[in-house]
Amino acid sequence: MSFIKKKLVLVTVVYWFLLMYMVAALVWWFVALYSQNNLMADMLLADIDKDNPHYNQKVELINLARNRKTAQYIGEGITFLALILVGAVFVYRVTRRQIRLSQQQQNFMMAVTHELKTPIAVTQLNLETLQKRRLDEEKQQKLIANTLQEANRLNTLCNNILLAAQLDSGAYKQAKQEINFTDLVEGCVENFSIRFPQRKLELTANETIYLNGEELLLQMLVNNLIENALKYSPKEKAIQVVLQENSRAILLKVMDEGAGIADDEKKKVFEKFYRTGDERTRKTKGTGLGLYLCKKIVQGHNGYISVTDNEPNGSIFAVTFNT
Numbered sequence: 001m002s003f004i005k006k007k008l009v010l011v012t013v014v015y016w017f018l019l020m021y022m023v024a025a026l027v028w029w030f031v032a033l034y035s036q037n038n039l040m041a042d043m044l045l046a047d048i049d050k051d052n053p054h055y056n057q058k059v060e061l062i063n064l065a066r067n068r069k070t071a072q073y074i075g076e077g078i079t080f081l082a083l084i085l086v087g088a089v090f091v092y093r094v095t096r097r098q099i100r101l102s103q104q105q106q107n108f109m110m111a112v113t114h115e116l117k118t119p120i121a122v123t124q125l126n127l128e129t130l131q132k133r134r135l136d137e138e139k140q141q142k143l144i145a146n147t148l149q150e151a152n153r154l155n156t157l158c159n160n161i162l163l164a165a166q167l168d169s170g171a172y173k174q175a176k177q178e179i180n181f182t183d184l185v186e187g188c189v190e191n192f193s194i195r196f197p198q199r200k201l202e203l204t205a206n207e208t209i210y211l212n213g214e215e216l217l218l219q220m221l222v223n224n225l226i227e228n229a230l231k232y233s234p235k236e237k238a239i240q241v242v243l244q245e246n247s248r249a250i251l252l253k254v255m256d257e258g259a260g261i262a263d264d265e266k267k268k269v270f271e272k273f274y275r276t277g278d279e280r281t282r283k284t285k286g287t288g289l290g291l292y293l294c295k296k297i298v299q300g301h302n303g304y305i306s307v308t309d310n311e312p313n314g315s316i317f318a319v320t321f322n323t
Contacts, residue, residue: 011095019088023081030077034070041066101273116157119150126150149195156223160289163220164272167296174214174300181211181218181250185243188222192230199230205243209250211321213301221297224290225254225317233258233314250321257314266307270295294319 044062048055126147130140166172182205189203211218222241229239233256242253261269268274273288294317298305303321310316 007099011099015088015092015095019084022084022088026077026080026084030073033073037066037069037073116154119153122150123147152195156227159220160224160293163217164289164293164296167293167300174217176213176301177215178210178212179215179218181209181213182207182243184215184219185222185241185252188219188226189241192223192226196230199235200238201226201241202238203241203243205241207245209243209245211250211301211323213321217297217300221294221319222252224294225252225319228290228317229254229256229258229315232256237314245323249323252319252321253316255310255314255316257310260309260313261307261315269307270305 041062045059048058048062052058126143129135130143135143163172185205186203189201192199193201226239226241233239237257240253240255242251242255244251270291272292274292295305298319298321301321303319305317305319308316308318
């Protein structure tokens with residue numbers, strides 16, 4: 001069991017112990033006050049002279065006072081119990097969320113470190129090779145192309161981190177305008193086809209579709225979805241991108257033929273920093289920001305993003321923009 005999980009178990013045990021202690025103390029407080037109230041009422045009843053002509057009236061007044069006090073104790077007890085339970089649930093949820101966020105941030109730092117080290121090491125090696133050896137033109141161009149690809153990875157990583165910070169803080173100011181969404185998607189697919197000539201990308205877009213939005217954000221949305229599909233699908237399998245429009249919405253789908261996503265993780269993949277598996281053993285690249293940014297971008301454009309299974313294998317990420 002990891003340190004974070006042990007910490008979460010310890011916090012949970014301590015939390016439930018303190019909660020049960022407070023509830024037990026509240027119950028004891030109610031029983032003590034209830035018993036004291038009855039005792040005082042019984043003592044007052046015992047002091048009344050039964051031959052007193054107002055005996056029944058006095059008994060009734062004492063019983064009314066006893067019942068009124070009992071109702072007061074019950075009302076206060078229920079109020080305090082409700083406040084304790086509401087506060088306890090809030091504290092419990094916040095604590096668990098904070099511990100999980102700490103785990104996600106730790107995973108993110110590990111992922112970022114790996115994502116930074118790899119392209120830097122490859123770039124450094126390529127440049128040293130070009131500096132120390134006299135290579136023919138073809139090999140030089142191959143090394144330069146590889147170096148540019150790694151530089152693009154670094155640029156994408158930095159953009160994702162910066163954009164996530166700006167969107168979370170509300171500092172990013174969108175400049176929406178009417179854009180040719182079909183051209184934007186075609187440009188993204190073409191760019192990936194050039195960067196990864198060994199991969200097969202298929203685009204289906206039968207008409208020109210216009211969308212009111214932020215061009216930079218929408219481009220990042222499409223790029224992140226395609227990159228995610230390439231990352232988690234076999235190299236020999238095609239990635240299908242479908243863009244279509246009906247009378248009520250614009251639909252963008254990116255389909256892969258990878259291993260797919262388990263049902264219990266379909267919503268979690270859009271959470272910030274969330275990635276399946278262990279950061280120390282995971283082979284796929286990424287920081288857990290791509291799909292989170294996709295969700296934020298789509299929400300900012302009055303849309304909805306979801307993931308479903310692609311039969312027989314793989315996943316379908318569908319983005320719906322309301323028009």
